[in-house]
Amino acid sequence: MLKTFPLGGIHPPEFKLTSGSPIKQLPLPQTVAIMVSQHIGAPASLLVNKGDSVKTGQLIASINGFVSSNIHSSVSGNISKIDTIIDTTGYRQTAVFIDVAGDEWVDTIDRSSELVRDINLKPEEITEKCRESGIVGLGGATFPSHVKLTVPTGKKCNLLIINGVECEPYLTSDHRLMLEKGEEILVGISILMKALGVEQAMIGIENNKSDAIAHLTRLSSDYKGITVYPLAVKYPQGAEKQLIKALINREVPSGRLPLDVGAVVHNVGTAYAVYEAVQKNKPLFERVVTITGKSVTNPGNYLVRTGTAVRHLIEAAGGMPDDTGKIVNGGPMMGKALNNTEVPVVKGTSGIILFPSDESIRPELKPCIRCAKCISACALNLEPYLLANLSARGLFERAEIEKITDCMECGSCSYTCPANRPLLDYIRLGKSTVIKMARQRNIK
């Protein structure tokens, strides 16, 4: 039996159309718009002005507090303006607009492709390097990595878990990275292990990526303490708590962090970014993005500079299909729909999916038949029908008692509901209201 998490979960069709497409470099656009907030936490503070010229990899906005991140230029050229741009959440955010001229990198970056295995930095220096290089979690959450590498006093970390699950349908960027940059990822993991002072790292990969499992298993024999674990395919296994449960059978208590069971989880993409930062001195300004969809002519995986408009990716994939009805940034289960293609790629962009119009429209709403399928689908054993009901009726105190804030918004309940109830829409509303209520209570 392959390992997996026991409670709930779903098996959406995979549609990993691009798992066989090697990563290609996306040609540089003429302009980029680099947002100062590409991470969880405070937006970075601008260091540049209109008219300045910058190099690829140059720091253009600096970390603003502990939970924040540096932002580097992804191109060389001149800053044409500092303005706002609508991001994936629909809000206007400050961005640095750069007219691209050539591609001149900061000269401290080692651009050779030679593998550097020896780790010379001390643990604190590694954490500092990640902070400097603007490394954030690349699985989608974009939580600043140096924060996760700083184990608070009193807590002990004894295991590093590497998330190579990529459980969202369609997305293949992590899969390709594991196949093409296996050694680099393993060195990155060793670096993370050194920073955390742990002897053991587990890489969890779902069994639908058997080539990546085989590849990393073979390579990992050269790396001390790193083991690859194949996992049964089940969504949402990429969620930290579910992955920990699957690998070491421990439940992270509600409202707590993986560190409470002695583990820290990083994504494979992050491990690669850490390798580049520590061994190659390269800050985080580009990442692998999957561009895909059933009607897309040339779906593929591209190495994209941050700030590149989504439009360029779509063009590289053969243009927007005529039947496109929805553009999703991220996976189909948790991604966000976009209403325009000028939205820039950010550090957390894992994929862009173009859905044909017949798949973009939600199926007809019916009354709840109390079939309990939403409960069986929920990996946290919440009662989605009840949470949605309580939120819809404004009974937020009860929703709080029913643990609405535990919901990780994985969408399994809405996906499963035979009556097509928009469960997660209501739960989100309730969850944000309950969080707001709790905050106000704390102020008082």
Added chain:
Amino acid sequence: MSNPLNISPSPHIHGKESTEKLMYGVVLALMPALFASIYFFGTGAIIVTATSVISCISFEYLIQRFILRKPLSINDGSAIVTGLLLALNLPSNIPVPVIIIGSLVAIGVAKMTFGGLGNNPFNPALAGRVFMLISFPVQMTSWPVPSGFKTGYIDAVTGATPLSIIKEGIKNGESLSQLMEKVPSTANMIFGNMGGSIGEVSALALIIGMIYMLYQKIITWHIPVSIIGSIAVFTALLWLINPESNADPMFHILAGGVLLGAIFMATDYVTSPMSPVAMLIYGCGIGILTVIIRVWGAYPEGVSFAILIMNAFVPLMNTYIKPKRFGEEVKNG
């Protein structure tokens, strides 16, 4: 860009499950029982089933269209399920007008007055049946003996059900071993060659339906297993204490409506609890009440009453019996 872009929130994909698929899945699972009933009761079974299904659909349509003036939902399949279940709970010679009245109570009173599918506290088919049982006790308890297509409709030869043979016999002071001679053999009870409601007689057909529904994940095992299990345990105890006045567990499970009730009636989504633990409690409650009614109550059969009584506790169970949340118990090993 030719089409406007949809920007609805995640998830952006939906599974293949739908209310219709589930309802028609139940209909399909009922087909073996329906065929068995036609095989044993002939035209009677066809007339009863057709009347019940057609009246349930018609009442749902008429009430939604002309009284509630709401959007129609008759093609969700739930009215067909109610109609089928009601029919399968009736004797094969019941007069047509009585069926129509029963359907009206099932759909009109038990389902629509509470707001339609999803809101009814009591299983509509059972509410209809119990109403008929109380209002037309004679018609509802004259059971034609199975004789295939030779059976006439109203003038069918009637006999007693295995349960009423035992109940009456014990009341008249006969010993159980004498009575067991009079009831059908276990093999006949498994295949369905005995008196009873048209859908309850064939254990085999009902179990095939159950396996199909479990396989298709239409139902989970919790409710049928807890009902059948609790009846087995309870009647085994009584039987071991006094084998001369209590029938054995096998007899109790095969005779009467236990299987039909446990597999198809008690598992009705709307009127059964939501969390697995609550399902087990609900199932055991039904099992125990059934035995109490059969052994000590006025009626020979108690499944319908037992289910309806437990239906009433479902809202309470849903409020107080919660699934164990992930990460609730801190397991620090």
